[in-house]
Amino acid sequence: MILLVLMTLSVALGVLSTVRASSRLWPRFVTQHLHRNISLLAVALLIAHAALAVIDEFVNIRWWDVFVPFRGEYEPLWLGLGTLATDFIIVTVLTGLSRTRFRSRTWRAIHLTSYLGWGAGLAHGFGIGTDSRETWSVAVSVLCVGVVVWSVVVRLGTFGTERRLERHSPAGSRRQARDRERAR
Structure with a gap:
């Protein structure tokens, strides 16, 4: 459950x-550093x-x-989901460590496998966990799903604002001009 x-x-x-929004009380770099450090701790616990x-x-x-997923003798489905989660997390960590070697879109697309890893890990824990059917365990799992859904909803809610800001920024104007030139 801690993992x-x-x-x-x-x-x-x-x-x-x-999310491009930040404030003086909570600058964006704080969220990024927390993400990296918590991820590092989670990977250590996963190992x-x-x-x-x-x-x-x-x-x-x-x-x-x-x-290697789904090849184990013990609970092959649930163990396999844990293995898939581990494999996705390995991919996420490796691309995170070598981010500068990828184009931004490529890195982001690969890094999104973390959602699959998280979901497979959630299913693994529910299927094979010794306390997974206990009330407190189900409550923690539901809360975790809620937190991830909430963060995705917040992120999706910022797209419109980001697009408007990008159109009015000098970098956004240059990008739009370059895209129009490419379209010709």
């Missing part, structure tokens, strides 16, 4: 860090979670089950 909460915070802060699942001999989970 789910951290991943939820990471996804929500990642979404909110793309520990996967390693402990392999080391613990209570169930038969092999080291390759951490990377």
Whole structure:
């Protein structure tokens, strides 16, 4: 559950860090730094979670089950979803670390796999978690879904404002002129 909460915070802060709005009390760089640091902590806990699942001999989970989905002997569907989540998070981390090597749109498209990783991790926890059917656990999961949905709604709500600001900025005017020239 701690990992789910951290991943939820990471996804929500990642979404909110793309919102162009900021204030003196909460500048945009604060959200971005929180996103990176919480993501780092979540990845460290994910590594520990996967390693402990392999080391613990209570169930038969092999080291390759951490990377190759749906091949494990123990709960192949739910374990496979956890593996997919791990794979998506690995892709997200690697592209985050090498962001400057990608075009902005390419990086963003690849980085969006974090949503898939978060969703697969949520499903993994619900399907295989020992406390997943407990009232408190369901409440935390519903709250996590609510936080991510709320952050996406906030982000989608800023698109119109961003487009208007971009049209009136010097960089936006240059971009529009360049796009018109390309269209000819």
